[in-house]
Amino acid sequence: MMTVDLRSDTVTKPTPGMLEAMWSAKVGDDVFGEDESVNELEAKAAAMFGMEAAIFCPSGTMTNQIAIKCFTQPLDELIADQTAHVYRYEGGGIAFNSAVSTRLLNGYRGILTAEMIEPEINAVGNIHYPNTSLVVLENTVNKGGGSCYTLDQIEPIAALCKRRNLKLHLDGARIFNALAHTGDKAVDYGKYFDGISVCLSKGLGTPVGSVLLASKNTITYARRIRKVLGGGMRQAGFLAAAGSYALDHHVERLKIDHIHAQILADELAKCTWVTNVMPTETNIVLFDTEGPADAVVAKLLSKGIKAGCTDTKRIRFVTHLDIHPEQIEYTVQVLKNL
Template identity: 60%
Template sequence: MIDLRSDTITRPTSGMREAMIEAQVGDDVFGEDPTINALEKKAAAYFGMESAIFCPSGTMTNQIAIRVHTAPHTEVICDEKSHIYLYEGGGIAYNSFASVRLLQGDRGRITAEMVQDNINNPDDVHAPISTLVSLENTMNKGGGCVYDFKEIEKISAVCKDKDLKLHLDGARLFNALVATEDNPKSYGQHFDTISICLSKGLGCPVGSLLLGNKEDIKRARRVRKVLGGGMRQAGFLAAAGIYALDHHIDRLVEDHNRAKSVAEELEGLSFVESVLPVETNIVIFKLADNALSVNFVEKLKQNGILAVPFGKHDVRFVTHLDFDDDMLQDLIVKLKAI
C-alpha cells in the first residue's frame, strides 16, 4: 500500500532507532532526564527562545499554550480552519473555558487588518476579552500553504499594541521554514509561544515541544501535569527528536518536490476538478462531477492507495519520509489507471 493519509505514519529510520536505543534517561518529572533536557534546550535555541517543554502531542502543546495565555471570559482569535478549533476535541472550551472568534482568511491565513478589526472592546461587558491570537503555519486545511513572514510581523505588531499574546501552531513549521528559507529565530522574536511537532515531517514516533519564555514554560509544566502529560524515562523518545533536528529538516524539500509532482499529475486527470496550490507536502484536490470523497477514498484503497476524505468532495494526500521516488512513480501509474 502507498500510504498518503498523513506524515504521522512514518517509522523511525535506522539511525533514529540507534539513537533511541543508546539514549541516556532519567525521571523527567524530577527534571532528571538528560536527553529530554538536551532536546528542550536544543529546540528553544533553534528558535531563539528561552525555554521549552516536551509533550506527547501537538494537541497537548497547543492546548497548554491556550491555557497559559487565556482565562475564563476571554477569547482566542484564529481562522475558522485552524487545527486548534477543528481537530482538538473542543479543547479551547473544555480546558480553558475560553471563547473563539473565527475569521475567514485566505486558505486559513489571516491578516493583521483582520486581527485589528476583531479585537473586542475590553470595556464592553457583553463581549469576552480578546487575549490571544493563534496562527497555523503551515496551514493544514489550506493545503499546506505558508504565511508570508512580513504579515506575521504585522500581526505581531498589532498584538503588542493591543496587549494580546501570539501563539503559533507550528505542527509543520519546519516545512514552512524549508519552503521559505526564513530564519527560525525570527519566529522566536514575534511569537510568545510556538508549538512544533516532531512526529510529522521530521519522522519521530512521538512528541511535540512548546517553546516560550521561562515564565510561560514554568506555567506550562503545571498545566501539563494537570492534563496528565508528565512522563518519566521519555528520553528514548527525546533522542529521536534530537536526531530528527540534526538529520531530517533539510530533506523536507524532497517531500515538497514529490507533492508538487503529484499535484501536476492530478491536474491532468478527468476525475479531478481542481487542486489547491502546493507549497509544501500537502496535496488537496476536489473531485469532479460532485463525486463523494468517501467513495473515492475507498476506490483508492482498492487500488493500493491510502488517503483521507478532507471534505464532502475533497481528498488529501500528504508526502513524507516513507514515500520515495519509486512509490511516486507507482502512484502516478495507479492514478492514471483509475
C-alpha cells in the first residue's frame, strides 16, 4: 500500500542535492558572526526581498515573535486577522514575549484591507486604549486555504501604516507559494514591509529554519532578542546551507505543488461526502465533510493517506516536494472509492 503524507509541507526530507550542500557547508560560530554559510543565507534572503539585512532563526514562530518584539512596546496593540498564525499557533507569545494585546479582524479567508484596518486603529494619547503600533499580515493564509495577498492589495495597507505611523510585518511562512501564484516579484516586497518572516522548512523543504528580514538597525536589535529567546545557534551553517540551496533550487518547482493541490480539490468537489471545498490557490486544500472529519481522516489513514483535521468537519491536505504524481493519482482513486 502506498503512503501519501498530506498533513503538512513540514514533513519533507532533504533532497540529495540539499544534503550534499549541507555536508560541504563552511561553518563557524554564528553567535560571533563567523559562520560563512549563515552569513551567505542572510545576505541572499535579504537581497531577494529588497531588504537591508536578515537573521537566521530555528523557526518561523521565533522570527515572528522577534519581529513583534522589535516593532512594539509593552501595553501596545497589534492588528491581525482572527485566523493569524501569530495569534492562534504561537503559544500566546504575543502576550508573553511582548506584553502586547491583539485586535482581531475578520478578513475574507484571512485577507485584510486598509478599509478594515483603519477604523480599528486606536486614537493616539487616550490612556484608556492600548497604543496601536503594528499590523501583521500573513501570506499565504494557512487557515484561508492558502489564500494570497497581491502587492496591489498590500500597497494601500502599507500606505495606511505609513500615514498612521504603524509598523507593518509580514508572516511570510509560505511567501514563495504566494509569489508563484500571483506572479509578483519578491524584491518589490521590501518597500512595503518593516519586517518579513520567511519560512524555509515548509514549501522549500529544508529541515529547519526561518529568516527575518528588516533594516540593519532592526536586525541588530533582533540578534539581542534571539539570544534572550535561546535562539543563538553556533555552527548553524549546516542548516543555513540547506536554506541557500532551497532558495536556489526549490522556488520554481512550487508550481508543481499547486497543480497537485488543484487536482485533489477538483476530485474532492465531486465527492458526495464532501460539502464544500475552499478555493485552492496554492498548496493547501481545505474541505468540509458531511460527517465527522476525524472519521474520514481515519478512513484515509487506513488507505495510507495521512491528513489532518482543522475543525470537527474540516480536513486539510497540503502538497509538497515529497509528493509525486503517482501519489496524487493514488489519492484520487482512494477519494473516488471512499
